[in-house]
Amino acid sequence: MYVIKTDKLTKRFGSLVAVDHVSFTVEEGEIFGFLGPNGAGKTTTINMLTTLLNPTEGSATVGGLDVEKQDGKVRKIVGLVPQDITVDDDLTGMENMMLQSRLYHVPKDVARERIKEAMSLVGLTDAANRRVETYSGGMRKRLELAEGLIHYPKVLFLDEPTLGLDVQTRVVMWDYIKRLRDEHKITIFLTTHYMEEADVLCDRIAIIDHGKIVALDTPQNLKDSLGGDVIELEFDEATDSQIETLKTMPMVKDVKKIGEAYMIKVSKGEKALPEIMENLLKMKLRIGKVSLVKPSLDQVYLEYTGRSLRETRGETGEIWRRMRHMRRVRG
Numbered sequence: 001m002y003v004i005k006t007d008k009l010t011k012r013f014g015s016l017v018a019v020d021h022v023s024f025t026v027e028e029g030e031i032f033g034f035l036g037p038n039g040a041g042k043t044t045t046i047n048m049l050t051t052l053l054n055p056t057e058g059s060a061t062v063g064g065l066d067v068e069k070q071d072g073k074v075r076k077i078v079g080l081v082p083q084d085i086t087v088d089d090d091l092t093g094m095e096n097m098m099l100q101s102r103l104y105h106v107p108k109d110v111a112r113e114r115i116k117e118a119m120s121l122v123g124l125t126d127a128a129n130r131r132v133e134t135y136s137g138g139m140r141k142r143l144e145l146a147e148g149l150i151h152y153p154k155v156l157f158l159d160e161p162t163l164g165l166d167v168q169t170r171v172v173m174w175d176y177i178k179r180l181r182d183e184h185k186i187t188i189f190l191t192t193h194y195m196e197e198a199d200v201l202c203d204r205i206a207i208i209d210h211g212k213i214v215a216l217d218t219p220q221n222l223k224d225s226l227g228g229d230v231i232e233l234e235f236d237e238a239t240d241s242q243i244e245t246l247k248t249m250p251m252v253k254d255v256k257k258i259g260e261a262y263m264i265k266v267s268k269g270e271k272a273l274p275e276i277m278e279n280l281l282k283m284k285l286r287i288g289k290v291s292l293v294k295p296s297l298d299q300v301y302l303e304y305t306g307r308s309l310r311e312t313r314g315e316t317g318e319i320w321r322r323m324r325h326m327r328r329v330r331g
């Protein structure tokens, strides 16, 4: 049973097509990810699915409800953790949660219990009465996650949930997100430009580029679609005819020379590697270096878009810049 379904969902800003005829479904209880670089159309898609923006064309339902025609009902069943920092530094975690519960019209007596539960879910019980100013980046993100849970959403939208966090903190966050799905059966739609995040966390991934879905599958299938692993070999010395023989070995699908290295495409690296090594030794080929390269989502991304996702990474400072900006705005 699907919880989200889009049909040629499209958003134009003037002549720019930010989201371009995107069609997909998300199953109940799934963690579904939109993976793509900045400007790919991830936030715009989330904004349409959470009724913050109207589609220009196409349609979408969440929980069977039309995001345009039944927007009020959609809002009741979705939780949103936006990309930008939304928690107030001057308030305690608890006070931020109270504010959020009022926004969602959760009655006061119910709110206390729910806040306790949500704060404990994200591991902030002990920090609940501390001002958010004293929180680490990871704690702030977890507080925002808790805020998204206040009205018991059926579907939770997480826009870049670990943007700017360091690797260790990111792993902790993944655990909390997984738990929401595993223990509370919440369907999760998230966006990220971190391929490790999509790989580790998501059941299925849509790779999005310039507003279009260019590939959609499980991380494993996407990686398998590349056609296997790569054995990277460097020889001390090899003749052309020896390389030709290498190409004809049974497990070898393709050989490319990049610099000094030969990239040998094989279907099952662990199995192929010892066999190929044995054959090469028989041929008296002296091997300088060898390594087994498992396919990554970066390679998948490269294959479908011609660019590397890695080029778009590395803005750890961004989240802090934003937070400072918000503080200035508030005065």
Ligand SMILES: Nc1ncnc2c1ncn2[C@@H]1O[C@H](COP(=O)(O)OP(=O)(O)O)[C@@H](O)[C@H]1O
Residues within 6 Å of the ligand: 013, 016, 018, 036, 037, 038, 039, 040, 041, 042, 043, 044, 045
């Ligand atoms: N309100 C807006 N007005 C004009 N252009 C916008 C607006 N919001 C987003 N865009 C543009 O749409 C594209 C997709 O943006 P966005 O959905 O934020 O991408 P992502 O979240 O993947 O980084 C970008 O080129 C962005 O500049």
Ligand SMILES: [Mg+2]
Residues within 6 Å of the ligand: 042, 043, 044, 083, 159, 160
């Ligand atoms: Mg975004």
